[in-house]
Amino acid sequence: MKLATWNVNSLRVRLPHLADWLARVQPDIVCLQELKTEDAKFPRAELQAAGYRVAFLGQKTYNGVAILSRSALEDVSTGVPGFTDEQKRVIACTTAGMRVICVYCPNGQAVGSEKYAYKLRWFAALKEYVGAELSRHPSLAVAGDFNVAPEDRDVHDPKAWEGQVHVSGPERAAWRALLGLGFKDTFRLFEQPEKIYSWWDYRMLAFRRNAGLRIDQILASPALAQHCTACTVDKEPRKLERPSDHAPVIAVFS
DNA sequence: ATGGCTACGATCCGTAGA
Numbered sequence: 001m002k003l004a005t006w007n008v009n010s011l012r013v014r015l016p017h018l019a020d021w022l023a024r025v026q027p028d029i030v031c032l033q034e035l036k037t038e039d040a041k042f043p044r045a046e047l048q049a050a051g052y053r054v055a056f057l058g059q060k061t062y063n064g065v066a067i068l069s070r071s072a073l074e075d076v077s078t079g080v081p082g083f084t085d086e087q088k089r090v091i092a093c094t095t096a097g098m099r100v101i102c103v104y105c106p107n108g109q110a111v112g113s114e115k116y117a118y119k120l121r122w123f124a125a126l127k128e129y130v131g132a133e134l135s136r137h138p139s140l141a142v143a144g145d146f147n148v149a150p151e152d153r154d155v156h157d158p159k160a161w162e163g164q165v166h167v168s169g170p171e172r173a174a175w176r177a178l179l180g181l182g183f184k185d186t187f188r189l190f191e192q193p194e195k196i197y198s199w200w201d202y203r204m205l206a207f208r209r210n211a212g213l214r215i216d217q218i219l220a221s222p223a224l225a226q227h228c229t230a231c232t233v234d235k236e237p238r239k240l241e242r243p244s245d246h247a248p249v250i251a252v253f254s
Numbered sequence: 255a256t257g258g259c260t261a262c263g264a265t266c267c268g269t270a271g272a
Contacts, residue, residue: 010261061262202259
C-alpha cells in the first residue's frame with residue numbers, strides 16, 4: 001500500500017506530470033497541495049480515468065488540497081474544526097482502512113510577520129485537531145507540505161537558514177508537538193542517504209545544486225507506523241520541464 | 255547585491271510562494 005504526498009504547485013499546469021507519475025508509481029492514496037484551482041475547474045474526469053476517487057477543497061489562485069484514492073473515500077471532512085479560515089488547507093477522509101489528513105501548512109513568509117503568527121496559530125489548531133482524530137482513528141496518517149524543515153539535516157545549508165522561516169525554533173517546536181502526540185515522521189523510521197530534500201527553489205539552479213529543504217512529510221500514528229516499510233522522496237518529476245518546485249514523498253505500508 | 259523562478263490574475267506589473 002503506497003501513500004504519497006505531493007505539492008503540485010498548480011494542478012492544472014501539473015496534470016500531465018501527475019498523470020504520468022500516477023501511471024508509473026501506482027500509489028494507492030495521494031495527498032495533493034497547492035491546487036490553485038477552483039472546485040469547478042478540478043480535473044475530476046481525468047483523475048477518475050486514471051483510476052482514482054477524488055475528494056478536493058479548492059479555491060482560486062491559492063492553496064487547495066485533494067485526496068486521491070483507488071479505494072472508496074468515506075467521511076470526507078474539510079478544514080480544521082473550530083478554526084475559522086478562508087484558506088483551503090485541510091481535507092481528510094477514511095480510505096483503504098485508514099484515516100488520512102492532507103495538509104498544506106502556511107508558509108509563514110518571514111519570522112515576526114503577521115503570516116508567521118498565523119502559521120503558529122494554525123499549527124496549534126492542527127495539533128488539537130489531529131490529537132482528537134487520533135483518539136477516534138488509531139490508524140491515522142497526516143501527510144502534506146508542512147513548510148517546516150524539522151532538523152538541520154533537513155536543510156541544505158543550516159547556517160544560511162538559521163533562524164529563518166521554515167526552520168525557526170517556534171516552527172520546529174510546533175512541528176515536534178505533532179510527534180509529541182505519538183506520530184512518527186515515516187521518513188526517519190529508516191536509514192536514509194544524506195541530503196534528501198523535497199523542495200528546491202526555482203531560482204539559483206537550486207535543484208541542480210541540491211540546495212533544498214525537506215518540508216514535505218508523511219506522519220503516521222503509532223499503530224500505522226508499525227506497518228510502514230519504507231519512505232522515500234521521488235526526485236524524478238522535479239527533473240521534468242516546467243516541474244513543481246516540490247517532489248512527491250511516498251510511504252509504503254504492509 | 256535580498257535578486258535570481260514560477261503561477262496567477264490582473265495587464266504589460268503586483269502578489270505569493272519557500
